[in-house]
Amino acid sequence: MLTVHHLRLSQSERIVWLCEEMGIDYDLKLYNRREDNNLAPDEYKALHPMGIAPVITDGNFVLGESGAIFDWLVAQYGDRGLFPAKESPDFANHLFFLHWANATFMTNGMMALVAGRMLQAEIPPFVADRMAKSWAIIEQRLGEAEYFGGSQLTTADIMMGFQLTTSRAMSGMGIDGMPNLQAYLKRIGERPAYQQAMAKAEPGMPPKLD
Template identity: 30%
Template sequence: MASSDTKSPESLVTLHHLNDSQSQRILWLLEELETPYNLCLYSRDEKTKRAPPELKAIHPLGKSPLLELPDKRVISESSAIIAYLLRTGDPARRFAAHDLVQDEVLTSFAGATLGPVNGIETLFDIAEKHTPWPLKLIARTVRGGIQKVFTGAELENGLRYLEDELGEKTWFNGDELGRCDVMLSWPLDIQAQRGWVDFPARFPKLAVWRARILEREAWKRGIEKGNTYDLMSW
């Protein structure tokens, strides 16, 4: 366990962070907030690429991110963790929602709309990647069919919506990033890293938005403190 502050570790929140996972956006937010925290790093199983059993001892779901509070209560689910951190760690309300309704809509959109589409694409991506030849051709054909009748149009429609919603704004939240920006970073990172979407060519505003994130010092510190963020590794 590493601590980001000189205060007693027992008085700080603890992020239980899994490599190559959506937990990276929580680590990024902690760095943005300059919130003192403990960091416990976990690595995926080399063969299964699943989270290690040690996370089960922290929370029954055994997944990351998990935010452990000083009183030992554990918060799961990224949206809930982000909401808690912004409520307790941003007294100046620097990252407060500019538009409460739209912030809630986009935060929900990241998980409820993009989440299932990304999940299906990831499942077939992994299946094709790990299926031996010549069965790989069958997996590829099935995936192409799913893309044709469902995921392709859904992905295009969702990203076009986001491109238009961002418009000429710096962030989805306005002049400063907010909860919706942090939430949206993960599904778009998967799409970009796994090569499903050519953002510069098809969605240039989203490409610039992603570049802004990667240029932020807090993002860079989070990457340095984490234990890899390679979304092609599984």
């Protein structure tokens, strides 16, 4: 049986949400972060040589890294309407946001987190510039289309979701000046699969959608 190992308040919530949108049968195992350093506990670190979330297992099979897990799940179970065909006008935008989410948007967020909150240093201007551009791109895209990958929810939305929601719950970042993002998060919050995923992944914590 496929097992999704979810480290609380982490990017592995993406995998729970993806499984719920795809309607896959899976076991979910929850792990709390360590109290002393907020990292994954030893039990989680033992799952995969990299020791970070997400990880999935199935018998002796182990796979880490959000993008690899997305690709693996789509290859095993089919895209279930979450991946536009290459003929679709949404194909390129879907690919852009699917990959940009982790490769650029998340990376910039991490650099800002390390500088600002961990080192209590000034965020380097090039990081601040990338972050400002990133949030502007998000607001613009959601003014053009209902979802990042076009008129329907795609894997791009699921890859983007953590940084727009749970990550903001931790950073305290507001989105008052972003009406398109606010409307989008309301749509996401109305999805039964998202509600189900978050109730399982973060029991007792309302999703951060405002």
